Amino acid sequence: MTRTGDHSRPVTGPALDSVDFDLDRSSPVPLYYQLARQLEAAIDHGVLAPGNLLGNEVDLSVRLGLSRPTVRQAIQSLVDKGLLVRRRGVGTQVVHSQVKRPLELSSLYDDLESAGQGPTTQVLRNERVPATADVAAALGIAEGGEVTLLERLRFTHGQPVAFLCNYLPTALLELDTARLESTGLYRMMRSAGITLHSARQTIGARSATAEEAVCLDEKEGAALLTMQRTAYDDTGRPVEYGSHIYRASRYAFDFQLLVRP
């Protein structure tokens, strides 16, 4: 070859030779998953730098004592995460640059916590109410049927960030006010055995009403971000509908998107 391919710089040969993998066949953790996690760690720690080739799958499978499909499954999972790129006839290489974490169903509490903002929550209402038409439609229940209404104010550094209004099918979950003030709703649902599967979100903006302004410590007419979300479990049944308002001066949505070919 020439000096550098110049195209996307396949850079060095397999930088993977120096890595030892530790696969435990007696573990209940699938082999492809063990391998994927160790490859991911190697990428995170810079052992595999962006642009590095991974080395071909056949050699890798021989070296690891795995079949090629198993190795492929591990690699594919990282391709799906956007960490690797495969090119036929070329090889598999670590993606250049900033693909850090893919998109997730954003939990405000987790977002703030991972940003080191030390979120706190004040529960304003936690009660059972009859469903209005829009809530009933979103949750797929009869209008007037009982739902749990949850209204919360979320703070960081003592400043209000968001007003959160959520509706859940009653009897889906016991909502303890004290726990709600120390953790997020999604975390509570998760630990109650509810596995979220998908969600539909709408993000918009509008000006603050006088009431909202007082509540969020903004001026009347200030720009607010709005979000409506309906979340579904694995069977596709709605488990939550939320209508949230964020202070645009203190919060924005941050996404990482992947394009599926």
Add this chain to the structure above:
Amino acid sequence: MTRTGDHSRPVTGPALDSVDFDLDRSSPVPLYYQLARQLEAAIDHGVLAPGNLLGNEVDLSVRLGLSRPTVRQAIQSLVDKGLLVRRRGVGTQVVHSQVKRPLELSSLYDDLESAGQGPTTQVLRNERVPATADVAAALGIAEGGEVTLLERLRFTHGQPVAFLCNYLPTALLELDTARLESTGLYRMMRSAGITLHSARQTIGARSATAEEAVCLDEKEGAALLTMQRTAYDDTGRPVEYGSHIYRASRYAFDFQLLVRP
């Protein structure tokens, strides 16, 4: 517990028996992909209704004359799209309800067009300029290096909806103003052989300045949605940075999210 299984209603037996699949082994289209598309069509057309079981993979593979891994690959791709759910010991069933289309890298032009809004575009600027610090950082080039600046106004029904400001590495693409007025930027990039791979987006809100208000036919101080996006190709190199402003009264972002287990 009660009369039916009540859990998630596995409903009928395999409703798939009546479907004939048409697999063409001489086609260059992979078999698993042919099968996936035909399964998806069956779901879209209601032949496979929500909750229907798909029938076990082994029988299906025998019936189709395919190996089980190939059938699995087809099914898995639909699971990844959120259309099917697999449960060990139970079976594969069509997800209940509204999972229509998963999240995609949203192109405003396509969004408006698919909503039947007949978008039009007015190109305000299309020229080469030196990169400012923030643009240079986003595109990973030197400050002051030449980039292509694109400023557009997007309309639906003769009303302005958004002001779009984009920066691209020069020489990546020839931006013909006439074509830009009749299609979207992403579509032009795609037909120029640029395959988008991932993007980082920030969505926020703020009040309109006097200038923006005039441009978008809003009042000064009206709430606007803002979006900044950097898009990357499959090697991870930035190919576009955009800073967009939307009239909140006429546009909102609509997402469908999937949770990866």
Add this chain to the structure above:
DNA sequence: CAGTGGTCTAGACCACATC
């Protein structure tokens, strides 16, 4: 041309859910 990933096969055994 040689080397890569992409697809496909025909089995096997295991873990889990349901009856």
Add this chain to the structure above:
DNA sequence: ATGTGGTCTAGACCACTGT
């Protein structure tokens, strides 16, 4: 006990990329 999906194997041939 039965049936399901989950994992894994050891090969095979093809399509594409680069030289």
